[in-house]
Amino acid sequence: MTDSVELLLEPEAERYVLEDWAVLEREGLPNLSRHGSWSNAPHITLAAASRIHDRYDAGLATAAISEPFELGVGGFLVFPTRRKFVLARQIVTGDALSDLHRRVWSALDGLPDSVPLTEGGLWTPHITLAHSMTAGQLAAALDVLRERAPERLGAGPVRRWDSREKRVVLLGGGDPGSAQPA
Numbered sequence: 119m120t121d122s123v124e125l126l127l128e129p130e131a132e133r134y135v136l137e138d139w140a141v142l143e144r145e146g147l148p149n150l151s152r153h154g155s156w157s158n159a160p161h162i163t164l165a166a167a168s169r170i171h172d173r174y175d176a177g178l179a180t181a182a183i184s185e186p187f188e189l190g191v192g193g194f195l196v197f198p199t200r201r202k203f204v205l206a207r208q209i210v211t212g213d214a215l216s217d218l219h220r221r222v223w224s225a226l227d228g229l230p231d232s233v234p235l236t237e238g239g240l241w242t243p244h245i246t247l248a249h250s251m252t253a254g255q256l257a258a259a260l261d262v263l264r265e266r267a268p269e270r271l272g273a274g275p276v277r278r279w280d281s282r283e284k285r286v287v288l289l290g291g292g293d294p295g296s297a298q299p300a
Contacts, residue, residue, distance in 0.1 A: 123277070124277050127274045131189070182290040205248045
């Protein structure tokens with residue numbers, strides 16, 4: 119199990135990603151709409167570790183404070199797993215997103231057992247569309263999604279996912295009033 123700190127999307131931006139999930143679903147392809155958890159929402163993982171305790175919440179809430187900003191959607195990213203693939207939309211790292219990522223990691227200073235690919239220098243911001251795709255499914259997914267023009271998406275609030283307690287802690291950020299600090 120892994121805990122994480124995640125950047126959510128504004129509602130209109132979330133709909134953009136949900137439309138990708140729906141296209142994949144209509145085609146019978148793996149997608150995250152099939153992940154039935156109440157906490158399932160399009161997001162960008164800012165940090166992950168085996169455990170992110172609530173003692174970090176005050177610092178993370180301060181780190182989450184920012185002016186509303188937009189995210190640039192780039193092309194597609196493919197991450198290989200043991201036998202299959204993960205498909206994601208690339209998020210272009212602008213100054214606001216880079217600053218947020220840096221502030222989050224400053225608030226997590228000394229965090230043990232972090233996931234290296236979420237740390238500065240190795241982080242690849244993305245929004246996952248599907249897990250466990252075969253090579254054939256990946257090709258089909260890219261074929262049905264490739265016509266969709268990239269857009270600018272509004273960043274929403276930041277949350278912490280506690281995998282042991284199966285709970286979400288809204289930390290703030292995004293549109294004022296969209297989330298109250300922990």
